[in-house]
Amino acid sequence: MTVHFPFQNSYSALPDSFFARVAPTPVAAPRLIKLNRPLAVQLGLDPDLLETPEGAEILAGKTVPDGADPIAMAYAGHQFGQFVPQLGDGRAILLGEVIDRDGVRRDIQLKGSGPTPFSRRGDGRAALGPVLREYIVSEAMYALGIPTTRSLAAVVTGEHVIRETALPGAVLTRVAASHIRVGTFQFFAVRRDTDAIRRLADHVIARHYPELLGTERPYHALLAGVVARQAELVARWLLVGFIHGVMNTDNSSISGETIDYGPCAFMDAYNPAQVFSSIDEMGRYAYANQPRIALWNLTRLAECLLPLFGEEQEKAVEQAQDILGAFPETFSKAYQAGLRKKVGLFTERDGDEALIQDLLDAMAKNQADFTLTFRRLGDAAGDPAADDARAEFMDPAAFDEWARRWRERLAAEPQSAAERQSAMNAVNPLFIPRNHRVEAVIQAAVNDDNYAPFEELVKVLAKPYEDQPDYAAYADPPLPDQRVLQTFCGT
Structure with missing residues (x-):
C-alpha cells in the first residue's frame, strides 16, 4: 500500500496573491526519528505506512503525496514593533x-523543507535542535490543555545546515487549525487591497468562526472572536509559566492557537520580568508583558479590518476600540479564575485577588519555583502537615504568614481536603518542559545521534498532571550549573 493523505484544500483555492506555489526541496537521506502515532490516527492517516521509508520521504519533503497542493503562505508582520511589509513562509x-x-480542518505543513520566494536569502532549512524543541514544547502544551499547533513527525534529512557551525538538518511536520496570522491580514492592508482583506476575513469566518456566518456585522464579530480567544490563550500561558519569547504579529494566530515555538521557555523561579529569548534585548515579550503585547497585536488586526467596518472612518475606529476594550476584562476574568483554581478556591470572594497576588509577590521575592510551588500547595491543601511548598521559599516564614491566611480562606470552601487536592492537581502540572531538560535532550540528539532522552522526555510530558514516581526527577528545577539563561530562535 501507499501512503494516502485525504487532502481537501481550501487555502490554495484563494487568489494567487495569498501564497506562492512551491514544492519542497528534496533531501539526501531522510530518516524518521519520531512519529506522533495518536495524532496520525486523529488525522485519518495510517501510522504504520507513515513509518515506512516512503512515509519518511513524504515527511521530509522528498516526495510530494498525491492530492497535495504545496504553497508558501504570504504574510507581513511587526517584529519587535518594527513593521516588515513582506515576510511569508521562508x-x-x-x-x-x-x-x-x-470534522476539524487541519493544515499539514513541513518546516525546514527548503527555500521559498519568501526566504529572504535564507536556506529554508531547519536544524535538528529547533525541530526537537518545537516537537517537545508543542506536544507538552497540548497535554497541558492549552490551544496549540501540534507536531506530527520529526525527520532528519541526512544533510547539514550551516548556522554558527554545521548542524544536522531536520524537518518538522506541523499540524494547525490554520496558519493564518495577524500578519496575513497586514500583508494585504499595507497594499490597500480591501478585496483581499474581505476574502481573507470571509475565509477565516467560514473556517474558524462559522457561527458568525449570516450575522449582521460579521467582521466586527470576527474581531471580537479573535480578541476573546487571544485573551484566554495568553491567560493560559501565564497560568503555567510559559513565555512565548517572540510575540510578533506574524506569530499571532487568528485561530487562537499557540504558534511558532522559537525562543520559548517555561519559568523555573517565578519572576514577572523573566526573559529568555536571546533576541529580546529590551524585554518586550517578558512573561508579564504578554497580555499587553497580545492587545497591541490585536490592535494591529483591528486596523486591518477597519475598511470592512464601514465607510465612516471615525465610526469604524470607535467600533474597533469598543471591541478591543473587552480584552482586559476577558483576560483578567480567565487569569483570575485560573489562579483561584491553582490555590484551591472554587468560589469567588472579595479579597481573593489580593490574597493570590500576595503569594505571587512572596514567590518572586523568594525565588520560589513557579510550577512546584503551586503543585505543592495541592499537597498542603490535602494534608496540613505537608511542608513541601514551604521549602520552595528562601525565607519559609514568608510562606507561613501567607499560608495562615490561605487556610482561613479555605475553611470557607465547601470541598473536602481530598477533593480540593485532586482538583488542584488537575490544574497544577508537576511536569513541564524544563529548559535544562530540553537542552540536554537536544545535545544528546545533535552530538550523539541518541534519541532515547528525547523519547523519554516526550513520554513524561504527555502526562503533566499525573504523579510519575519512576520519572520524579523530571519535576526537579535545575541546579545552579544547569540553568538555561537564554533560548534562541530556530531560524
Missing part, C-alpha cells in the same frame, strides 16, 4: 489540509 511549505476525525 522555510515552511503547506502541503494541504485534511479533515480530522472530529
Whole structure:
C-alpha cells in the first residue's frame, strides 16, 4: 500500500496573491526519528505506512503525496514593533489540509523543507535542535490543555545546515487549525487591497468562526472572536509559566492557537520580568508583558479590518476600540479564575485577588519555583502537615504568614481536603518542559545521534498532571550549573 493523505484544500483555492506555489526541496537521506502515532490516527492517516521509508520521504519533503497542493503562505508582520511589509513562509511549505476525525480542518505543513520566494536569502532549512524543541514544547502544551499547533513527525534529512557551525538538518511536520496570522491580514492592508482583506476575513469566518456566518456585522464579530480567544490563550500561558519569547504579529494566530515555538521557555523561579529569548534585548515579550503585547497585536488586526467596518472612518475606529476594550476584562476574568483554581478556591470572594497576588509577590521575592510551588500547595491543601511548598521559599516564614491566611480562606470552601487536592492537581502540572531538560535532550540528539532522552522526555510530558514516581526527577528545577539563561530562535 501507499501512503494516502485525504487532502481537501481550501487555502490554495484563494487568489494567487495569498501564497506562492512551491514544492519542497528534496533531501539526501531522510530518516524518521519520531512519529506522533495518536495524532496520525486523529488525522485519518495510517501510522504504520507513515513509518515506512516512503512515509519518511513524504515527511521530509522528498516526495510530494498525491492530492497535495504545496504553497508558501504570504504574510507581513511587526517584529519587535518594527513593521516588515513582506515576510511569508521562508522555510515552511503547506502541503494541504485534511479533515480530522472530529470534522476539524487541519493544515499539514513541513518546516525546514527548503527555500521559498519568501526566504529572504535564507536556506529554508531547519536544524535538528529547533525541530526537537518545537516537537517537545508543542506536544507538552497540548497535554497541558492549552490551544496549540501540534507536531506530527520529526525527520532528519541526512544533510547539514550551516548556522554558527554545521548542524544536522531536520524537518518538522506541523499540524494547525490554520496558519493564518495577524500578519496575513497586514500583508494585504499595507497594499490597500480591501478585496483581499474581505476574502481573507470571509475565509477565516467560514473556517474558524462559522457561527458568525449570516450575522449582521460579521467582521466586527470576527474581531471580537479573535480578541476573546487571544485573551484566554495568553491567560493560559501565564497560568503555567510559559513565555512565548517572540510575540510578533506574524506569530499571532487568528485561530487562537499557540504558534511558532522559537525562543520559548517555561519559568523555573517565578519572576514577572523573566526573559529568555536571546533576541529580546529590551524585554518586550517578558512573561508579564504578554497580555499587553497580545492587545497591541490585536490592535494591529483591528486596523486591518477597519475598511470592512464601514465607510465612516471615525465610526469604524470607535467600533474597533469598543471591541478591543473587552480584552482586559476577558483576560483578567480567565487569569483570575485560573489562579483561584491553582490555590484551591472554587468560589469567588472579595479579597481573593489580593490574597493570590500576595503569594505571587512572596514567590518572586523568594525565588520560589513557579510550577512546584503551586503543585505543592495541592499537597498542603490535602494534608496540613505537608511542608513541601514551604521549602520552595528562601525565607519559609514568608510562606507561613501567607499560608495562615490561605487556610482561613479555605475553611470557607465547601470541598473536602481530598477533593480540593485532586482538583488542584488537575490544574497544577508537576511536569513541564524544563529548559535544562530540553537542552540536554537536544545535545544528546545533535552530538550523539541518541534519541532515547528525547523519547523519554516526550513520554513524561504527555502526562503533566499525573504523579510519575519512576520519572520524579523530571519535576526537579535545575541546579545552579544547569540553568538555561537564554533560548534562541530556530531560524
